[in-house]
Amino acid sequence: DRLLAPEAGSEEAALESALRPRTLDTFIGQQRVKDQLGLVLEAATARGRAADHVLLAGPPGLGKTTLSMIIAAELGMPLRVTSGPALQHAGDLAAVLSSLVPGEVLFLDEIHRMSRAAEEMLYLAMEDFRVDVIVGKGPGATAIPLELPPFTLVGATTRAGLLPGPLRDRFGFTAHMDFYDASDLELILARSAALLDVPLAADAAVEIAGRSRGTPRVANRLLRRVRDFAQVRADGHVDLEVAHAALTLYEVDEIGLDRLDRAVLTALLTKFGGGPVGLSTLAVAVGEESETVETVCEPFLVRAGLLARTPRGRIATAAAWGHLGLRAPAGSAA
Ligand code: ADP
Numbered sequence: 001d002r003l004l005a006p007e008a009g010s011e012e013a014a015l016e017s018a019l020r021p022r023t024l025d026t027f028i029g030q031q032r033v034k035d036q037l038g039l040v041l042e043a044a045t046a047r048g049r050a051a052d053h054v055l056l057a058g059p060p061g062l063g064k065t066t067l068s069m070i071i072a073a074e075l076g077m078p079l080r081v082t083s084g085p086a087l088q089h090a091g092d093l094a095a096v097l098s099s100l101v102p103g104e105v106l107f108l109d110e111i112h113r114m115s116r117a118a119e120e121m122l123y124l125a126m127e128d129f130r131v132d133v134i135v136g137k138g139p140g141a142t143a144i145p146l147e148l149p150p151f152t153l154v155g156a157t158t159r160a161g162l163l164p165g166p167l168r169d170r171f172g173f174t175a176h177m178d179f180y181d182a183s184d185l186e187l188i189l190a191r192s193a194a195l196l197d198v199p200l201a202a203d204a205a206v207e208i209a210g211r212s213r214g215t216p217r218v219a220n221r222l223l224r225r226v227r228d229f230a231q232v233r234a235d236g237h238v239d240l241e242v243a244h245a246a247l248t249l250y251e252v253d254e255i256g257l258d259r260l261d262r263a264v265l266t267a268l269l270t271k272f273g274g275g276p277v278g279l280s281t282l283a284v285a286v287g288e289e290s291e292t293v294e295t296v297c298e299p300f301l302v303r304a305g306l307l308a309r310t311p312r313g314r315i316a317t318a319a320a321w322g323h324l325g326l327r328a329p330a331g332s333a334a
Contacts, residue, residue: 002296003225003250004258006061006215019192019220020066022073027063028191028216029184033175037067040173041074050103050150051075052172053126055111057160061217062177064156065109071154072105079105084113093118094131094146102149111155112162119167126153126170179214179303182206188216189223198227199236204243211247211256213300218256225250255304255323260288262324264297265306268316269326276313 008016021027024038037054044051054071056064072079080100087093087108100106108114114122125131129150132143155171157163168174180188186205193200200223208226212219223238229246230238251259267285268275283290298314301307306320321328 002258003221003252004213004218004256004300005296006059006213006217008061008217009221012221015224016217016220019195020069021191022070024070024074026191027066027070028187029180030063030175030177033067033177036173037071037175041071044152045075051152053153053155053170055160055163055168055171055174056154056156056177057158057174058177059158059179059215061215062179063216064177065107067175068105068107068154068156071152072107075103075105075152077103077105077152079107081107081109083109084111087118088115090115090117090121090134093121093125094133097125097131097148097151098146100149100151103151104149105152105154107154107156109156110158111167112157112159119164122153123166123170180216181214182209185209185212185214185216185219189219192220192223193238196223196227198223198230198238201237201239203240204238207240207243207247210254211252213256222247222250222252256300257304257323260286260292261297261301264288264293265301265316265320265324268307268314269321269324273329274321275315276310278313282314 024034024041027034040054041051051071056067058064068081069079078101080096082096087096093114096106121131125148129148131146131148133146134141134143136142153171160168160174160176186202186209189205189208190200190202193205204226208222209219212222226238226243226246229249230236230242233245234242253262257265263286264282268277268282271285272282279294280290283293286293298307298309302309306317306323308315308317318328
């Protein structure tokens, strides 16, 4: 499990659940989403009906699962959790839907990875609170309509663009979640530190926030690693010096690049003059699979404005030269 990965590691779930905010008020940042969602929930509560279906769209680690729990809590309803990959057959979905209690919130993570058959069943369920269960095969097959209790679907996706239009249209409200700015991450870190009983100095929080890639999950993970360092190598207090030394030890640099990110960037600059260079050539130069470079390193390097993917190959930006303290050669692509 990579220190800066936005996805949860295999043993991270229990650690994370202790840090999840439980109410909309304690959910930090994403003000626009909070305002809009607050209104949707308040209106539903006032009407005494199941709330409109909600789609949460955005990169991993920004709080989609957390928000789904908050939605259920604010509505005072139980929450059922499932995911697209778990619903490979329409029957899997029918079983989940028919066992919901009235008003229940169904969280469907990775909704873009649901099977086609489950997806079509979901259309009808979302619209009419009904599914057609097909019994039998071939000419003798019959559709048995099954009434469902009213429920609120909360779908989450990292790839809103991949959702078919008819599915997207059936959500009453879509929340587009964005990366957090440093000041929100500082607040998240301060809150987590209090919950974990870690004395965290304000300037240390600034230091960790700046290296967290705009992602609360990464911020919390870095905090746990810095806490380890503080306990073993210092007196348990996380001050600026401790945070700095810990993050240096873990090879997370000032803007949140790790060793592999820096190796890719260094190879691009020093071996290929800043590019353009093909992905596979670049991957060989750092001794990695192309897929790893493409899916693990590049998204953040692109977002940080250090690397560009062009039809001719990968190119370093002027900022990349600056970040590694190198000077771009005259006439380079940057
Ligand atoms: P996602 O489902 O989008 O991958 P999660 O909801 O699992 O993200 O959040 C990952 C971690 O980050 C959780 O431990 C959660 O407590 C924390 N987190 C996310 N958003 C916030 C926030 N706005 N305020 C405080 N903590 C947050």
